[in-house]
Amino acid sequence: MSADSAASTTSTILATTASGSHVLKIDGYSRTKGLATGIHLRSCSFTVGGHSWHLAYLPKGDCADRADYISFFLVLEDAPTAAGPVLAQYSISLLDRAGKPAPSYTKVGAMSQFAGPSAHWGFANFLRRDALEKSRHLKDDCFAVRCDVTVVTEFRAEDAASAAAAASAPAFVAVPPPDLQRHFGDLLRTGQGADVRFRVDGEDFAAHRCVLAVRSPVFQAELFGAMKEASAGGAHCVVIDDMRADVFRNLLHFIYTDALPEPAGPIKAEREEEALMAQHLLVAADRYGMDRLKFICEDTLCRHVDVSTAATTLALAEQHRCHGLKEACFQFLKSPEALNAVVAAEGFDHLTSSCPSLIKELMCRLAAR
Known part of the structure; x- marks a missing residue:
């Protein structure tokens, strides 16, 4: 006895992707703030997934309603093709001083269609300017962002057997930041x-x-x-x-998060408090053997060396073996005007009595100029 048999087949549509990233550094941030709202500056071109892209930076937002924000957009440079729009997903991250994405300032865009040259997607309200200016991510009037792009390069159909063999290669998934x-x-x-x-x-x-x-x-x-x-x-x-x-509260915050809390308040007051807190935290970091925090505090204090702080900062650097900070103070005191002002300022007498060896070293440095 025989019977007809019905054939059943299965196929799967798969997406092949290519990924890349581009870092854009804004050197001279304060100068870019002079641009009008809606005016953009562009990065150099970069290639991901066979397509050419650039980042658009708008230091005063893309419109009057967002004039207090910094905007960033990912822009496709390619001309339209018969293949249709380019399908891509992207994220833009503000980078911390270690060059890593700051989780609080990382934004991920949905999968988007870029239909041709100048097609763009991004974040009009990426970051408030006052938040950047109060943060530790703006250093020496510079900051940087990184754009990560994943482009769908091909859709293809495979039968069930081929798809099973390729199961070890997962489909594209947008992974959130750490x-x-x-x-x-x-x-x-x-x-x-x-x-x-x-x-x-x-x-x-x-x-x-x-x-x-x-x-x-x-x-x-x-x-x-x-x-x-x-x-x-x-x-x-x-x-x-x-x-x-x-x-101690800030020390605990660093222990648990590997970062210091963002300061709040007016920028001038925040800078003064940042320097004072860095002095105290440097002592605490040395006390508890936390070298990375100690280097962070050194870096902060190097940017706050002035006539009013040079003597106390130099004494602090000597007591806690901070060679980079000590060198920054010596560099500041190379100027005769700065040296005379520091000698006349409060704190220099204490430096002379507490660290006489430093005064001798400073004299030798000045004599060798």
Whole structure:
């Protein structure tokens, strides 16, 4: 006995993609603010997925309603083709001082069709200018952004057998930026599962001994060594002397997020507070063996060396073995006008009495000019 058999087949449509990125540095940000709203500056061209692109930077937004914002757009340069629009997804990130995307300032666009030359997609309200100017991402009047682009280069159909063989190559998925910092920041903010408490300048702080220990060799020795029993279960407070509560709060924030909190308030007041906080945090970083934080504070203080701070900053650099900061102070004091002003300013007498070897070194430097 025989019977007719029906054939059944399956196929899959797959997308092939190509990815690339381009970093655009704005050197001389304050000068670009003089452009009118809607005026854009363009990056050099770059190629991703066989297509030519550039970034458009609008320092005063794309329209009057967004004149307080910085706008960025990804622009396609290619002429139209028979293949139709270019399908692409993109993200634009403000880069921190280490050249990594700042999670708070990373924006991801949806998959978009770029229909021809000058077709563009992006973020008209990418970042408020005052937020950039208050942030640590603007340094020496410069900042940088990175644009990541993924282009669909081909759609193809495969039968089930071929598709199964290619299963190890996943379809395109837009991966969001890292959020580990945010989760650890939430852990510090909520205090959930905290197992150690600190009392600093009359204020109590809850923390997690394992997080502190993995970030600081000093905390590791204290919390899993001599102070382990005293701090067990959070029943007792570990008292920390000679530190302001706000300094310890910022230290904890850095321990959990590997970043310092963004300052708030007027720019002038923020700069003064930034320098003072950097001095205190440098001492705390040295105390707890946190070298990266110490270098960050050095870098901040190098940008705040002036007549009113040079003497105290030089003494701080000597006491905490900050060679880069010490050199920045010496470079500032090479100017006779700056040297005379610093000698006459408050703080130089203390430097002379507390660090006489520094005065001798400074004299040798000046004599060798």
